[in-house]
Amino acid sequence: MFNDVIRNHYFKTLDSAAFYIKKIDTLKSLEENKNNFLESRKWYKRAEPMLMAYDYENYLSMNAPNLLKIEMEDYQDIKKSKPKSYQVLEELLYAEENPENKEIFRVAQYLQVRIPYIRKNHIIIKQRDRHHLKMLRDAIVNIATKGITGFDSPMLANSLNEAIYNYETINEVLGMYKEAFASKELYQSWVKEIENTISELKSGNFDTFDRYTFIKNHTNKQLELINLTSKDWKVTLNTSRALNPLSTNLFDKDFFNMAQFSTPRSPEITDERVALGKMLFNDESLSGTGTISCVTCHHKDKAFTDGLKKAKGIDNVELLRNTPTLSYAVFQRTFFYDGRAASLEDQIVKVVNDQNEFHLDLNTIEQRIRSNPTYVKQFDSLYDGNISNRNARHAIATYIRSLSPFDSKFDRNMQGLENTLTNEEITGFNLFMGKAACATCHFPPTFNGTVPPKYLETEFENLGVPKNASFEHPILDEDPGQYYPYEVEEKRNFFKTSTVRNAELTAPYMHNGVYDSLEEVIKFYNVGGGQGMGLDVPYQTLPADSLNLADNESKALIAFIKTLNDKQFEKRE
Numbered sequence: 001m002f003n004d005v006i007r008n009h010y011f012k013t014l015d016s017a018a019f020y021i022k023k024i025d026t027l028k029s030l031e032e033n034k035n036n037f038l039e040s041r042k043w044y045k046r047a048e049p050m051l052m053a054y055d056y057e058n059y060l061s062m063n064a065p066n067l068l069k070i071e072m073e074d075y076q077d078i079k080k081s082k083p084k085s086y087q088v089l090e091e092l093l094y095a096e097e098n099p100e101n102k103e104i105f106r107v108a109q110y111l112q113v114r115i116p117y118i119r120k121n122h123i124i125i126k127q128r129d130r131h132h133l134k135m136l137r138d139a140i141v142n143i144a145t146k147g148i149t150g151f152d153s154p155m156l157a158n159s160l161n162e163a164i165y166n167y168e169t170i171n172e173v174l175g176m177y178k179e180a181f182a183s184k185e186l187y188q189s190w191v192k193e194i195e196n197t198i199s200e201l202k203s204g205n206f207d208t209f210d211r212y213t214f215i216k217n218h219t220n221k222q223l224e225l226i227n228l229t230s231k232d233w234k235v236t237l238n239t240s241r242a243l244n245p246l247s248t249n250l251f252d253k254d255f256f257n258m259a260q261f262s263t264p265r266s267p268e269i270t271d272e273r274v275a276l277g278k279m280l281f282n283d284e285s286l287s288g289t290g291t292i293s294c295v296t297c298h299h300k301d302k303a304f305t306d307g308l309k310k311a312k313g314i315d316n317v318e319l320l321r322n323t324p325t326l327s328y329a330v331f332q333r334t335f336f337y338d339g340r341a342a343s344l345e346d347q348i349v350k351v352v353n354d355q356n357e358f359h360l361d362l363n364t365i366e367q368r369i370r371s372n373p374t375y376v377k378q379f380d381s382l383y384d385g386n387i388s389n390r391n392a393r394h395a396i397a398t399y400i401r402s403l404s405p406f407d408s409k410f411d412r413n414m415q416g417l418e419n420t421l422t423n424e425e426i427t428g429f430n431l432f433m434g435k436a437a438c439a440t441c442h443f444p445p446t447f448n449g450t451v452p453p454k455y456l457e458t459e460f461e462n463l464g465v466p467k468n469a470s471f472e473h474p475i476l477d478e479d480p481g482q483y484y485p486y487e488v489e490e491k492r493n494f495f496k497t498s499t500v501r502n503a504e505l506t507a508p509y510m511h512n513g514v515y516d517s518l519e520e521v522i523k524f525y526n527v528g529g530g531q532g533m534g535l536d537v538p539y540q541t542l543p544a545d546s547l548n549l550a551d552n553e554s555k556a557l558i559a560f561i562k563t564l565n566d567k568q569f570e571k572r573e
Contacts, residue, residue: 464530
């Protein structure tokens with residue numbers, strides 16, 4: 001019904017972005033080119049909610065960080081490409097005293113061609129009201145989880161202004177629907193809410209902006225308004241996506257659609273299957289030696305880690321890496337530090353087959369389950385009597401999926417169940433989401449590397465982690481990370497971004513357990529990772545510049561991180 005006016009607005013924003021990007025050329029001064037960049041970027045940000053909803057691949061390329069992109073399909077199909085995005089252009093224009101003109105115009109020329117191409121090949125043709133409402137919802141989530149963190153504007157920290165441009169489009173689209181609202185009061189609630197939101201963003205400073213209050217009072221309220229609007233418009237939002245469209249709180253347990261983080265066509269997640277998975281998780285008879293189980297390396301009181309620098313396998317053999325937490329592991333798109341498993345079920349296969357871990361095979365596990373009368377009874381009722389390694393793996397994975405309670409002190413405060421956060425803890429969250437740049441890799445609400453707003457991919461980073469804890473004389477860790485199996489040098493030392501949730505319980509830290517305390521971890525980031533300590537890390541993704549955190553700011557960050565401990569992991573069974 002409203003495709004024409006929304007499409008016309010999309011064209012207006014893209015045409016305006018293209019108009020200013022075309023004005024960047026070699027004949028103009030650096031100052032003129034910067035001004036044209038900012039104007040083009042402003043209009044791009046107004047186009048972004050629609051681009052993100054209806055042309056996601058182009059959104060990703062236009063919004064890409066200034067990092068080499070590597071696509072690895074197989075040994076014969078490895079693609080490497082330099083990004084040509086607004087973020088790259090921002091860094092080129094503002095990062096150096098004497099920017100390299102050739103690179104500036106290479107990126108500008110790409111955008112000069114790409115933006116008209118995107119306009120010409122748009123697909124805003126047959127969308128319905130529910131698609132446009134979901135567009136608004138995703139934009140709201142994106143602003144809260146990425147937009148106000150500095151992810152998009154690493155040099156200028158122009159994130160608050162850019163959030164305003166996003167909200168201007170949200171306001172514009174809602175205005176198009178003004179007469180379609182059955183409840184005029186609901187429409188006026190939207191008008192007032194967007195007005196208040198923009199006012200708060202305008203009055204903010206990037207380093208001191210109160211993101212805690214913003215998300216609690218604005219993001220969550222807007223999610224409530226989306227639900228009310230869905231009812232008002234008599235539309236149902238799609239439930240086959242990563243996010244639950246009915247959730248009205250960014251930090252609620254039901255914010256995610258758990259089924260979309262499970263293996264396709266797998267049995268329903270039920271309490272009974274969780275309980276069976278827990279039994280299997282704790283069963284030592286399912287290992288080659290009959291002396292270890294999953295719980296050997298994943299202790300509940302340590303948020304399902306083991307407290308060791310590197311995990312111990314069969315015969316107490318030291319394994320390559322630190323044991324990762326299983327809490328919130330479900331909200332990842334790849335598993336193990338190097339991403340070599342595509343699902344929890346796939347991860348279980350690799351653990352079972354590993355000669356230093358379970359050192360068994362799936363067929364033998366099936367046989368051992370069949371010989372246990374209790375399991376036979378359970379599988380009879382829960383899996384129609386089908387005792388297979390597939391169903392056993394599903395049960396264990398289902399249990400792991402249950403380890404995401406969202407019941408930490410921080411969650412309970414965000415959910416409005418209590419008001420117990422200290423000023424220092426709130427300051428820590430605001431630093432995490434802003435000046436300290438933690439949330440540019442650890443995205444809320446899971447605080448891991450799975451990227452909002454669609455949560456379809458999990459990021460990997462090269463931080464330049466040392467193998468020793470000395471900040472004065474560090475030695476680079478030699479773990480190749482994602483270098484294997486394709487032997488791509490540009491992926492050496494890349495590891496998955498893990499969750500910060502329950503971090504107080506999961507020491508030691510990093511893939512190799514090099515740091516024993518959160519204080520050391522914060523110091524590592526504050527000095528700029530390996531490069532900041534003088535190590536040769538050519539493909540480091542963490543900026544090498546110091547964050548310039550004062551001691552009280554580092555303490556506030558740690559105070560916030562400690563609020564992410566879930567109650568159920570702090571208690572022994």
